Amino acid sequence: MQIKDFLGTIVLDKNAYDVGKVSNVEFDPATGKMDEITLTLQKNLFSKDELVISFDDIATIGAYVILNKEIPKEEVEEVDAETVEVEIDDE
Known part of the structure; x- marks a missing residue:
């Protein structure tokens, strides 16, 4: 895996x-x-910590980076996607 492929990998x-x-x-360096590694945490739409x-x-490192520790949910707030219902008239 090249470093450019590693950047942007989802961390669990x-x-x-x-x-x-x-x-x-x-x-x-030695x-x-x-x-x-540094993770970008998406707190909300306009703020990244x-x-x-x-x-x-x-x-492990593969398709995902998996940690051997738990990250408290207070540190990371997952952005929930809203479901929007749209009604279409056939008229």
Whole structure:
């Protein structure tokens, strides 16, 4: 996996709760290994906060990044999509 493919990956906590997307990766300059990732948390439509996660808190990396810890819902507020019903007249 290339780093450009990793950026934007959805991050789930250990309970499979969507906590955000990978927005940055920090590497240890001495070893070249991934040190931490930064997540962009979408709090609401116009506000985005960030959360830094240590590499030790990552369980797996694949189609999703899955953490081995729970992120409290107070830190991450998922934006709920509204369902809009539309009636169409056939006249």
